[in-house]
Amino acid sequence: MTDRYAVIGNPIEQSKSPLIHTAFAQVTGQDIEYTKLWAPLEGFAAAVDAFRAMGGRGMNVTAPFKLDAFAYATDLAPSAQMAGAVNAMKFEDGKVYAENFDGVGLVRDLVHNLACALQGRRVLILGAGGATRGALLPLLAEQPGELVIVNRTVAKAVELAALAQQHQTSRVPVKGLGYDDVQGAFDVVLNASSSSLTAELPPLNAGVFAPGCLAYDLTYGKGLTPFLQLAQQAGVTRLADGVGMLAEQAAEAFAWWRGVRPNTAEVIQNLKVPWV
Ligand code: ATR
Secondary structure, rough: OOEEEEEOOOOOOOOOHHHHHHHHHHHOOOOOEEEEOOOOOOHHHHHHHHHHHHHHHHHEOOOOOHHHHHHHEEOOHHHHHOOOOEEEEEOOOEEEEEEHHHHHHHHHHHHOOOOOOOOOOEEEEEEOOOHHHHHHHHHOOOOOOOEEEEEOOHHHHHHHHHHHHHHHOOOOEEEEOOHHOOOOOOOEEEEEOOHHHHOOOOOOOHHEEEEEEEEOOOOOOOOHHHHHHHHOOOOOOOEEEOOOHHHHHHHHHHHHHHOOOOHHHHHHHHHHHOOO
């Protein structure tokens, strides 16, 4: 019997998840149907209840429902607890298991697809919202030499740095700073702020990019964002957007649901949009 999955959001038309999971199902020979599910802003729980009642096995969750899913879950994985948000659910034996694969997807893209080992490296992450929160523990597990969180609202960066220090198992120094206080150059600069969604440039000094540095924007489908342009103008040649992260978090969810991890290379190639 065909097992049913969906991605839920509002809006939902833009979602690439059905395309990605259908491709994964084809290459792994899994018999699944994966659709888009729109829900009214106040109607998350009712829509998920209805999907489960029709035999739905699992869901991805996108904006603005990641916190609703956090509240709806019966069993939160540590990744979801740390991120404070849920991006994947599995329905089994009346339970709602919840995960957040965004951070692990990001790290997998960096380390495996882009061959950018993080161990001992200076890593700078822009933003102190949900995206950064979800990325912290997977980044720290790679044992960078230092992790600096920079944010316009400095208190939020300081708060997240303290949270990360408290939860990490290794002893990586983590700092939270304002843009004016960032010092030195970094080997990896990650834009996890939402600046690229509105085509804004974070107030970042171009001196943060070390020679040979990787500049990575977690946003996808926005072309060469102002952040990536800044990096390019500063001489950075290793530029990436979040397409690989999108595919890798999807692969993690697929493996969690189906017990088989698909290869992501073809999906990433198909989703890539030329930048110029
Ligand atoms: P998300 O869940 O996508 O992380 P969020 O929780 O709303 O979204 O957080 C957005 C983050 O992007 C915040 O850290 C925000 O900075 P402030 O806390 O100072 O508001 C950051 N951000 C948004 N627009 C930005 C811009 N133009 N430049 C720099 N940072 C920006």
